[in-house]
Amino acid sequence: MITFGLLAVLLLLAWLWQRWHFGHWQRLGVPHAPGAPFVGNVWRLLRGWCCFGDQFRELYECPSAKGQAYVGIHVLHNHALLLREPALIKRILVEDFGQFSSRFETTDAIGDTMGAQNLFFSKYEMWRETHKIFAPFFAAGKVRHMFGLLQQIGQQLEQHMARQLAACGTPEGTLELEVKQLSALFSTDIIASLAFGLEANCLQQPDAEFRRMCIEVNEPRPKRLLHLFTMFFFPRFSRQLRTHLYSEEYERFMRQSMNWVMEQRAASGEQRHDLIDIFLQLQRTQPPESVVHRRDFFVAQAAFLLLAGFDTSSSTITFALYELAKQPAIQQRLRQELATALLGSGAADGQLDYETLSGLPYLRQVVDEVLRLYPPTAFLDRCCNAKAGYDLSAWSCGSALRLPPGTPVYISVLGLHRDEQYWPQPLKFDPERFSPEQRVQHQPMTYLPFGAGPRGCLGTLLGLLEIKVGLVYILKNYRVETCARTLPEMKFDAKAFVLTAAGGTYLRFVQDPL
Incomplete structure (x- = not known):
């Protein structure tokens, strides 16, 4: 009886606390x-x-938020603003x-040297020095030098699809593929080449180790x-729980x-x-007190680039092909632009140069609209x-408000991108939104596929390229169509941190060289 009474009191206290909190x-x-x-x-x-994306979009669109500059939310026990x-x-x-x-989320800064030192998770002091070092290497001139490596992987993508078509053996030259898998093989090969200087060969061997690691880490x-x-909801306890962004196997x-490839590159010259060239140059030129000489610094940058780069790019390619398959007129216009470019002076042996x-x-316009609808x-x-x-x-709705230190604030990019106040018929895929005439009419800060401000994505130019x-090397050889297994509406993977298609995204590829 005493135990029951104590339990009742504890439940009552818990209920009163949560009502107050x-x-x-x-x-x-x-x-x-x-x-x-x-x-x-x-x-x-x-x-x-x-x-995550859908959860914050729903909060952005909730009735109490309509017409407000911000809305109070609770991310578990955390008082936050959206x-x-x-x-x-x-x-x-x-x-x-x-x-x-x-950022609000935090990993163990002492024990998780690979997770805490990358540009995304690092706190301001660490981020500032790392950003200052790497910003020049992601500028347009450096990205242009990487274009040759991207072209090589693009050609391997062509060969992979040709092998798939030959193995399929259909007389009409068609094949059905799960597009996310195809895009992931392509993007993993690119990131492995750029960040590690290695031929991952995922397009030749889909079960290659690099691809297996990209699957394992998620x-x-x-x-x-x-x-x-803990890192996202209870970051103050990350040190006590010794959190790690990656698994032991991935680390x-x-x-x-990284150790092997940097030793090999340094020896061969x-x-x-x-990025390996960049890392080696930094090792030679930065003073001893620089962050580049800390344990796992270069591994941290490469590991996160692989984790973030392959998933974001492959998802965007998947979403693009999905929408183009559903919009044949838009696809035809895009393929006609590619055909004209391939026949022009900028093309050689069926390849487009960087400027073209x-x-x-x-x-x-197509890529920008994909990133609007699916950031x-x-x-x-x-x-x-x-x-x-x-x-x-200045933004409050009557009473004064001062945000206490440590308060997280969130921005629903998906909510902004699908707000009919800024984007009429927001669920419609329409590249004309980004025509030169329409682009100048966009309200600032309503289009944020790569974030904004100093902590915006450093690799935007490389990611877009x-x-x-990927799209060019597919569309110059194939026309994409929906098939019986194509979902009528895109659904997002509830387990993914970045916006990713749930299940399989199946499309029919019809051989139709430009």
Whole structure:
């Protein structure tokens, strides 16, 4: 009886605490999204019913957020704000960057040297020095030098599809493929070549070790899920739990690969215009106190580039081919542009040079529209690091509001990109939104596929080039169509951090060389 009474008291206290805790924004007079008891506004995400991108889009579109500059939310126990007003987003990401210079999520800065030192997860001081070092190497001139490596992988993609077609043996020259797998093989080969200087040969051997590692690092194993859960929702406990962004197997593979290739390259003196060249140059030129001489620094950059690069680019190529298959007129116009370019002076042996590829206007419109409808990074987050907090009174709905230090703020990129206030008929795939006439009318900070401000994606130019190369080497040989296994509506993988197609994305490829 005593035990039952004690349990009842504890349950009552827990219930009263959660009522008080989750009434935080209401007490402050801040418009807020109603949440579930104890878990706040991420219940669907925790249940595996939706991905991060969809969860924050739903909060962006909730009735209480309509017409508001921001809305109060609870990410589990964390009091957080979801920003909606483009001018306020610009303030946070760009103008007042110094007060929001770090992300909210954190891994173990001491024990997880590979996870804590990459550009995405590193805190401001580490990020600032790393960004300063690497920014020049992702500029247009350096990316142009990498184009030859991308072309080589593009040609291997052509050969892979030709082998698939021959093995299929259909007299009409068609084959059905799962597009995400095809795109992932292509993008993994590219990242392996650029970041490691290695021929991963995933297009020749789909079960190659590099591809297996890319699959393994995303496996939802219990220990990994616990670490990720802590890093994103309880970052203050990352040190105590000794969280790691990657699995032990992935870390071991990355260290062995990087150590071997850097030793080989240093001994041979070969120049490939890839990141290994950059790493070796930094080792020679940076002073002893530089971050580049810390343990695992180069491995951390390469490992995250492989993790982030192959998934984002392959997903974008998948989404692009899916939409082009559903919109034959748009596909025909794009293929006609490619045909004209291939016949022009900039093409040699069926290959486009860098200037010609970069200058294709309709290809750019198509890629930009894909990134609007399916932004790889579907949400952004920052953490208020101003010691005195951040004054939001100018944006408040009546009462003054000062954001306490440590408060996370989120931006739903997917919500912005699908807001009919900025994009009429937002679910319609329409590259004309990005015609020269329409582009100048876009409201700033409503299109953020690569983020914005100092912590925006450093590899934007390289990522766009990779996507364009993949599309060109497919579309110059094949016309894509829907098939019986093509989903009528795209669904997102609830387990993926970046926006990724759920299940298989099957399309028919019809041999039709330009």
